[in-house]
Amino acid sequence: MIYYCSNCWNEIPKGIEVCPHCGANQSALEQESFIQKLIRALKHPEPSTPVRAAEILGSLRAKEALPYLVELSKTSSDPFLVKAVARSIKEIEDKDYTN
Ligand SMILES: [Zn+2]
Secondary structure, three states, X not given: OOEEOOOOOOEEOOOOOEOOXXXXXXXXXXXXXXXXXXXXXXXXXXXXXXXXXXXXXXXOOOHHHHHHHHHHHHHOOOHHHHHHHHHHHHHHHHHHHXX
C-alpha cells in the first residue's frame, strides 16, 4: 500500500506525522471534512482523481467547493476534467432553482 500526503499528494512513508515534501501535518489533515478533502483532491496530479472529486462534489451539491471548481475550469488544460468540473458546477448551482 502506498501512502500519499493529503496536501501535496507526494508519496510518503506509512505512519509519518509530517510530510517530508511540504511539511504538512498528516494527523491535522485527517481532521478535515470529507468535502475539504475532495476540494484538496481537485489538485491531485493523477488525472482521474480530480475528475472523480469533481463528480462527488457535484453530487453532494457542495457549495463551498464552487470557487475551487470555477477556478479549476479556467485553469485546467485537461478537457475531461473541464467537462467534469462544468457538470459539477451546474449540479451545485441547480439547487438554487429547485426550491
Ligand atoms: Zn506533502
